[in-house]
Amino acid sequence: MNGEKVFQAITDLEDRYVEEAICYAPGNAAGAPGRTVHMKKKRIISLALAAALLLALGAVSYAANAAISTPEAAEKVALEQLEVWKEMGLISQEITFSGPATEIYELEEEQGDSYWYNRLFPHNYQTQWYGEGVGKYSGEMRVDTRSGKVLYAAICAQSDVGMEDIIPGDLTVDRFCGLLAEYWGFSGYRIADTTDKFYGDFPAIDGSVLMKDVASVAPLNYYLTVFFEGDQEGAPMYICLNDFEDSVRLSFGDGHTVG
């Protein structure tokens, strides 16, 4: 098998590459300084442009858009939305991220809306709970700084768990999609086949199937494609359910940018 051939061939990969990748530390990378300078320049230009535009557009407009303007505010909103989902019955009641977010960063490539001048401000925030010490549940939530809604979430439960640790046992696919439509303010939804180069090909699932059983349809994972009525240009949204040996995972909002 060719894959084995490549895998075997790179066994003797030079130590410097193996050592460098033991843990992720981009700041220690050789050759990084040149690139950093370039990024700094780019950032300075971006900031100058942004400052000029900000002045031109007026502080009032900015203030209106930047209701969630700090990482701390984004984390607070993310945790509040988690509670909203529990109340709605979208996720299991016991889900909780223990401790503060392990990482929060801005998603600079995401925009607030389709107007070009709003593509600079504000950026959405990615809040994450990963790594050692986060407890049974780990995951991430992407907070839209304009609406205060979460556009993407991944929730993972580890060690000796089942699907019901993240999804209510009686929740059907139809009900789940209906609740998501309600949360995001769409008027309806349509479940479709998944035919995507990266996500894979999966048939549209019957809406009456229980969410907890979806992952068993396909080995390890299943991607569910949903089109929401009123969503931008009919962009599909992917819902993924994974049933790994020692963990389960739910994500929704994949491929869904603004809504």
Place this chain on the structure above:
Amino acid sequence: MTTVDDSQIIGLLFERSEQAVEAMEKSYGASVRKTAGNILRDRQDAEECVNDVWLAAWNSIPPKRPEPLGAYLCRIARNLAVSKLRSETAQKRNGGFALVLDELSECIPSRIDLERELENRELLDAVHCFLSALDYDDRFLFVRRYWYADPVRDIAAAMGVRENRVSLRLFRLREKLQKQLQKEGLLV
């Protein structure tokens, strides 16, 4: 993160002190365990493999004085795990690791020149050339996925990005490697 200096560990091994195993476990236990676990996908097998790594290090140091030690230990873990996997049934080569091999197959599709069977050395040189042209993030991605056989979700978590982005980037890297192999004349 290294908790005991490499030179101290090697010093302990040269002194034939049993504390060396404890020091290796403390400094590199997690990395070695993960390397073995990524390939074997079985906790018990991985644990046996880790013990074999400490034994192999004990037997080879001295006379060897590997630098850097972490890469040396992870390499032993990878080799032992692959050997163990090969010696067991085909069914054992399951899930995630099979996926890594499938992905790598994309780099050398059926267009491989069968008349000139590729030598491991040629492939390795091409991969070195390929890696040297990548930036740090891409090198980290490639090596973690195809040398350490890390699951995509673990790489995404380590880098603080979404899994989709990692998968897409890996896809682009495989395409790039394939082009590199073509450029080197290793693919017809």
